[in-house]
Amino acid sequence: MTHVTPGIDSTPPVGSSLGEMDLDVTTAAASSSAFVATADFTLPPVTLTPLPHLADHLKGLPVLPTPIDRSPFYHPSPGFYIGPSDIILRHILFDLSSSESTPSSRLLAYHRAGPRRTVRFKPSAVRAAIVTCGGLCPGLNTVIRELVVGLWEIYGVRQIFGVPSGYRGFYSAKPVPLDPKMVDGWHKRGGTVLTTSRGGFDAEKIVDGIVKHGFDQVYCIGGDGTMRGAVKIFEEIQRSKLCVSITGIPKTVDNDIGIIDRSFGFQTAVEMAQQAINAAHVEAESAVNGIGLVKLMGRSTGHIALHATLSSRDVDCCLIPENDFYLEGKWGLFEFLDQRLKQNGHAVVVVAEGAGQDIIPRTDAQKQEKDESGNPVFLDVGAWLKTELKNWWEREHPGELFTVKYIDPTYMIRAVPANATDNLYCTLLAHSAIHGVMAGYTGFVTGPINGNYGYIPLEEIAVSKNLVDTKDHKWAWVRSVTNQPDFLNIYS
Numbered sequence: 001m002t003h004v005t006p007g008i009d010s011t012p013p014v015g016s017s018l019g020e021m022d023l024d025v026t027t028a029a030a031s032s033s034a035f036v037a038t039a040d041f042t043l044p045p046v047t048l049t050p051l052p053h054l055a056d057h058l059k060g061l062p063v064l065p066t067p068i069d070r071s072p073f074y075h076p077s078p079g080f081y082i083g084p085s086d087i088i089l090r091h092i093l094f095d096l097s098s099s100e101s102t103p104s105s106r107l108l109a110y111h112r113a114g115p116r117r118t119v120r121f122k123p124s125a126v127r128a129a130i131v132t133c134g135g136l137c138p139g140l141n142t143v144i145r146e147l148v149v150g151l152w153e154i155y156g157v158r159q160i161f162g163v164p165s166g167y168r169g170f171y172s173a174k175p176v177p178l179d180p181k182m183v184d185g186w187h188k189r190g191g192t193v194l195t196t197s198r199g200g201f202d203a204e205k206i207v208d209g210i211v212k213h214g215f216d217q218v219y220c221i222g223g224d225g226t227m228r229g230a231v232k233i234f235e236e237i238q239r240s241k242l243c244v245s246i247t248g249i250p251k252t253v254d255n256d257i258g259i260i261d262r263s264f265g266f267q268t269a270v271e272m273a274q275q276a277i278n279a280a281h282v283e284a285e286s287a288v289n290g291i292g293l294v295k296l297m298g299r300s301t302g303h304i305a306l307h308a309t310l311s312s313r314d315v316d317c318c319l320i321p322e323n324d325f326y327l328e329g330k331w332g333l334f335e336f337l338d339q340r341l342k343q344n345g346h347a348v349v350v351v352a353e354g355a356g357q358d359i360i361p362r363t364d365a366q367k368q369e370k371d372e373s374g375n376p377v378f379l380d381v382g383a384w385l386k387t388e389l390k391n392w393w394e395r396e397h398p399g400e401l402f403t404v405k406y407i408d409p410t411y412m413i414r415a416v417p418a419n420a421t422d423n424l425y426c427t428l429l430a431h432s433a434i435h436g437v438m439a440g441y442t443g444f445v446t447g448p449i450n451g452n453y454g455y456i457p458l459e460e461i462a463v464s465k466n467l468v469d470t471k472d473h474k475w476a477w478v479r480s481v482t483n484q485p486d487f488l489n490i491y492s
């Protein structure tokens with residue numbers, strides 16, 4: 001353990017493993033705080049999460065000055081380089097009056113992302129591989145572009161390859177050489193020019209492919225499954241003591257990866273969803289007893305549905321996988337929509353694709369269905385809901401006019417180029433990943449934590465989940481905007 005005081009550089013000797021550190025942080029309570037008006041309080045010590053480094057299993061790795069210092073165009077200002085004592089706290093909100101929410105033992109921290117003074121790769125010898133896996137997400141091509149341009153321009157790397165068809169491409173496809181000219185306009189294109197796939201994961205074959213092609217830097221862009229795969233590749237690389245640094249760049253339109261603030265492409269998807277909600281609203285408003293029903297992506301999380309609902313304000317009810325709902329009875333969906341139709345003449349329902357899966361009748365075969373990566377295959381909750389709504393209306397209001405317009409913009413919200421905010425985010429992610437890899441870190445993921453970019457061990461990301469917390473303020477906000485039932489089923 002190394003004890004350092006924040007602000008004082010206590011850089012461990014170069015080449016040593018950058019392991020766990022203790023940082024003691026004591027601070028005074030803000031005088032504006034009503035609860036602790038004048039009292040001092042002490043925050044617990046900080047534990048810095050260790051980050052794997054190539055030097056952990058490869059002795060004698062060279063320590064080279066960063067090529068950034070030799071750039072004729074850019075002269076780093078003091079404080080530009082990030083040192084091993086630069087950290088980001090995982091949690092930043094505490095209730096000092098509650099022993100439960102005030103961390104009693106230690107505060108968790110991560111290394112900050114960014115350029116280091118020294119690198120562990122000779123740029124002219126680097127052979128970098130970039131792969132995209134899993135479903136599409138706005139910004140994939142931007143990340144690829146910025147990895148290529150960043151490696152080329154910032155560090156002078158010249159051998160950069162795209163691996164086609166996802167993980168299987170490492171052992172079944174020919175890598176494609178990439179350069180800045182080739183990728184120049186890619187950030188304006190949806191999808192992934194490299195192509196992607198699900199399934200086909202075989203750690204041994206993939207590592208053999210990495211060795212065969214002489215790759216020493218591997219950039220894996222993908223979602224939770226991709227990160228779990230990257231952990232296995234990382235373990236295999238470590239077992240074989242290869243000089244290969246592997247990093248993950250979390251991609252998921254569902255925003256279901258934990259620890260990081262959000263994943264790239266998510267904001268673009270939320271923005272695209274507005275068009276579908278607007279159309280559903282217009283259709284519903286223009287009908288007699290009209291219901292506009294929109295199904296949005298979200299396999300196990302309702303983040304897109306939730307954010308699209310909050311941004312739109314035209315939504316009467318938002319259904320997400322994290323919050324079970326029911327149709328009939330007191331405070332059920334039908335009763336609620338009946339009231340809304342009486343009040344407003346129309347209603348808009350947004351449903352995440354993973355919502356209600358437990359109440360849709362299905363055969364045993366359907367229960368077993370999985371995609372190539374092992375993800376469960378869902379039934380179409382939107383189509384089912386549309387039928388159920390029609391049956392309910394015919395039962396309860398026979399002969400009265402009623403319309404359900406079902407809009408399923410599934411692939412339209414993810415098969416688009418990233419918006420400006422996501423493009424900027426993708427650029428920062430790509431550059432952060434490059435800086436970490438060039439510095440010799442491996443088995444890590446880069447992402448924003450409380451607004452600043454950090455490096456998180458792949459193992460941690462792979463098991464992390466980001467579900468909508470139906471007990472927090474954001475979900476309470478949805479309920480205050482829509483006034484929808486909580487579906488707790490405690491009223492009968």
Ligand SMILES: Nc1ncnc2c1ncn2[C@@H]1O[C@H](COP(=O)(O)OP(=O)(O)OP(=O)(O)O)[C@@H](O)[C@H]1O
Nearest residue numbers: 134135198199201222223224225226228229252373
């Ligand atoms: N537990 C796992 N171990 C090893 N490889 C995995 C694992 N889970 C998934 N993979 C592999 O990772 C790749 C991508 O996985 P998946 O299709 O689940 O997409 P994802 O990365 O989760 O992205 P998204 O779900 O956002 O589209 C596939 O090649 C899959 O075989």
Ligand SMILES: O=P(O)(O)OC[C@H]1O[C@](O)(CO)[C@@H](O)[C@@H]1O
Nearest residue numbers: 135136253254297298299371414
């Ligand atoms: O049809 P595909 O390409 O398998 O992807 C569908 C899934 O991918 C995601 O977009 C991301 O995981 C999910 O929301 C959706 O269930």
Ligand SMILES: [Mg+2]
Nearest residue numbers: 134223224225
């Ligand atoms: Mg996934």
